[in-house]
Amino acid sequence: MSYRLAADVGGTFTDIVLLNDATGVYETTKVLTTPEALEKGILKGFDELAGDKYAEVTSIVHGTTSGLNSVIERRGAHCALVTTKGFRDVYEIARANRPEIYNIHYHKPEPLIPRKDIYEVDERTSFDGTIEKRVTKEIMQEVIDKLRGNYDSVAVCLINSYANTENEKEVCRILEKELDENTIITASYEIAKESREYERVSTSALNAYVAPSTRRHVYALSDELKKRGFTGTLYMMQSSGGVIRAELAASKAVYTLMSGPVGGAIGASVINRDNIIGFDIGGTSFDVSIVVNNRIETTVEAEIEGFPVLAPTVNVFSIGAGGGSIAWNEAGGMRVGPKSAGAVPGPVCYNRGGKQPTLTDANLVLGHMSPKHFLGGRMEMNEEKTYEAFEFYGNQFDLDKITAAEGVCEIANHKMADAIRELTVKRGIDPRKFSILAFGGAGPMHAALIAEMLDIKEVIVPANPGVFSAWGMLHADIRHDTGKTKVSLLNDLQEDDFRRNFDELQEELDEVLKKEGIQGKEKKYLCTLDMRYFGQEYTISVEIPDETIFNKAQIEEDYSKIYERLYGHHSSENIIEIVNYRMTVLVPVNKVSAPQRTSDLPAKALEQIQGYFESKKYDIDIYKRECLVTGSEIHGPAIVVELTSTTIVPPGWKLWVDESDSMIMTSGEE
């Protein structure tokens, strides 16, 4: 037998999935996250599922939000930054903008590396790559003396290093030689070889900040796994939606920072639909990702805590609306969120001291969840207090408690639907042609209602929606990205240059694969050009289906098509400029869908409760998910409960289970 393991390490829980590679059968568990030493929690979960078969596990993939949390909580490494003379303050000045335009108390994000830890080297490369002042050890000596023994991690980012890496390489070479061997050195050209010094220095500083803890974690985990007889490969999830060998991830930690929510997006890309809007509703946020033509959407630039990051990142769009979102009164207007009751005090119904009504409370009042079966009945809910809270809240608007609760739900659902609409329409996508895939604890509770607002016909709730993200990670390909800035007009571009640029990138990628020990396996290269009309700043990425074919007319046509889709117009009189060349290599992993479950018994309701949809009272059937097997079909209004999630089937919707054990909901009109 051969197995694969995945761990999705969240702030509170670590989700574990063990997958049988041949059958697709999998087991899951949830353990508490151990923030002081993440490997402890991970291993506890691994031991539970795979304790007796580590030797049969071929690979392990894990993603964690711990790097991100260390940035949020400012718990990263003691770092230094080395830069070009005259440019010490680029990092602190940032782009000097002020996003909160009426807030005279606005603060920029506090730099991760304070000014006193930023050092200048008297060197210079010009914009065209000419080295005007070379780096020597003599020039570096003063900086070396100050760095030696004082820092765990050093970022190096020199002006114009994207145009010529020589000086930056030399600085790194000297530092590697002169500093303690445990000091991690981050070179900007290795992380992001793109023009724009602030964005590059920000990315490098973030990497330097989280690399030491990432390395510690990877070493600790792989040591423990070895002790348990694991001989396979340990991977880490990247923000791009691909995996990277853990040892490599230690030096490119910034690539893994946003890996938390991407598992769900990858999972969505494996579900057998071409176009999917995937979302997860947690306690405080609503996270959406989009799969178009079976491909996850990624962006080339993301933002972490206000700092730009030049790293390919799965587009996950979040708004502050979740189960804990508080309903409040502003000048006689009903508002829901973005403030959340969080886990403590939590919603009123949790009975932990929460007084303000939340979205979760509204669902309880409406009978959209079964108090008896919430979290498998492990949590007792205080219905009475919840009703009182809504009675009081509704009174302020002359509404009864049911109408008020329905209002809170509807406002939140609309906010989420608006977010999806903005996100899709902005990309020139019509949401009506998509299916919704809902996962996480509360996603399936709101999915059908949001689908109705968007005129979406189909909602999919996968097996084990509560650990879907971990399951998704098992389907992530090995992925590496690289790119370079090389600006030219499309018209002036020569075939030789075009080929050379991509050839160079491919060599780079093959080099990384070699380091990972991957050779001779099936692999796929994706080439893109970032282009814009001459004079614009923002670029659009255009895929080059075959980089061995140089067809300017085709490139121009593809660009215009995408431009037209995004903005509703394009201009044939404008000149097109190429800015960046990008290349991605993917080494696919085995993808297996979950097997079907069968049963001879008809799907039978567990109990019936009373609840409300569109102000009408209904008897609602409650089903256990275990009882619904491939081929089962039920009709709304109904609720399906399972340990980690609740699915609502509104009146007029039906739900059936497909051969991969996913629940499919469709609106009855069809």
Add this chain to the structure above:
Amino acid sequence: MEDKINPIVVEIIRNAVNSAAREMNNCLIKSAFGPGIYEMKDCSVGIFDKDAKLLGQSSGLPIFLGNLEICIQIVTEKIGIDGYKKGDVFVMNDPYLQGTHAADITVFSPIFYNGKLEGFSAVRAAMQDMGGKNPMGCADSTEVYQEGLRIPPVRLCVEGEINDDVMDLLAINCRYHSMMRGDLNACISACYTGEIRMGELFDRYGTETVQKAALEIFRQSEQMDRQAVAAIPDGEYLAEGCLDNDGITEEERPVKVKVIIKGDEMTIDLSGSAKMGVGPINCGEAQTIAACRVGYKELINPEKQVSGGTFRNLKVIVEKGSFLAAEEPAPCGWYFTGLGLLIDLIVKALAPVMPEHVAAAHYGDSNVIQFSGYDSTRKKQFVICEATAGGWGAFKGSDGQNGMINVVNGDLKNWGTEFIESKYPLRILSYKIRSDSEGAGKYRGGMGLERTYRIESENDCYLMLWVERSKTTAWGLNGGLAAKAPDVVVNPGTAEEKHYLKTTMLPVKKGDVVRISTGGGGGYGKPEERSVEALKQDIENGYLTLDHAEKIYHYKQ
């Protein structure tokens, strides 16, 4: 009350309209050709009801707040409410009507639903150039006619078709023809986006419900504003400062602010401020009102969405003949210079009664630096024009921010060194924080910045500068001190060293060095009360020199 509208629907509509406005803004920014829009976000969009009352907005630039509606009102007055046809798009830039200056254009279109006029979607955006005697504006204009093409409200699209005559006329009058076309197209498509999204909302709820919801949204905003103003003690609160000059004549130009609080109403009276000047600091009244709204908004519910009900309890008084109520043919090219001061003065006036809300002054002006000429490397004409960041004011409990863009420029981003060097014949020698430039205080003001350029072109180049607020620098509050003034020096440390603040078309040649230093922000509280720990860190980080810390803060090691 049978008229009462369901509060749930109101909230859904409120969120949806703002979502629609954000979508318009995205559409504009992403498809624009001019860096003023896509990079500096020098733009603003709004969705209005048919009485030109704001329903939802998404804004990059605070001073565009609340003067889009007047453009719609002007056209409605001119052509009548029945004069609009579906698909019409209007364009205008007349500073005496809309405020701002020639380079900012307003584009708006009526929103029709089922053949009936139901509202408007509008865009304000900065164009790269609007003609005029120098590229990207000049520092020495004495008439509006020198500042570029002046456009009264005209139809850019007629019933959905672009009016090529107007488009051609505008494009040819601007130095970058195709950029102008591209940006106008972006504005048009943003307006149409607004109409489409509002149409969807009408489909769902019907126009009557949306109208009723709008009234309720206005009521909520108004109530919040009135409550906040009522909490301020009644009285008259004064503040004044001055601009260095008007760019042409030497004398200082006072700005006088009297804020009158009476019950839940606020009046901002600007009487006694300077008369219209010869130089280009004049500002259309619509724009002055918009600036007062920014000052108001900084203190009254800054975190709340603006709607047609916001500012209903604000009255602005500007005297006829004031430079803040410019009339033809007064030049308005640098209208925003007085506004930065005006906004800070409103805050200063109310400082004694709103100690938790205020902050000391920020460096205050855009401090614009522009290079132009012939680029011998790239073999073409070039212009690069940039507003520069400086220090912000300290406030109770916090130091001011170092190097951040001034209030009138909103979310504008600076240009990076690599960007500048790759596009223009300039070398950046350094870009750094200007030590000791802060207004000292228990909480110190932010530091100004310093950027040093070297000219790389073999051909003749020119320097234009508009740097203000050297006389009324960023003041402190509660015993905090004022910050350092800005300064520009050409060829520092040489025999030809010379200092400037404003200049037009000053010749510069290859190898010349230009250094611009911006002012800091004002301090809050007495400097001698600053903690030793904070001073130690300031010195360690190099924000303050030891000498300065000892002298101003009485720091002892």
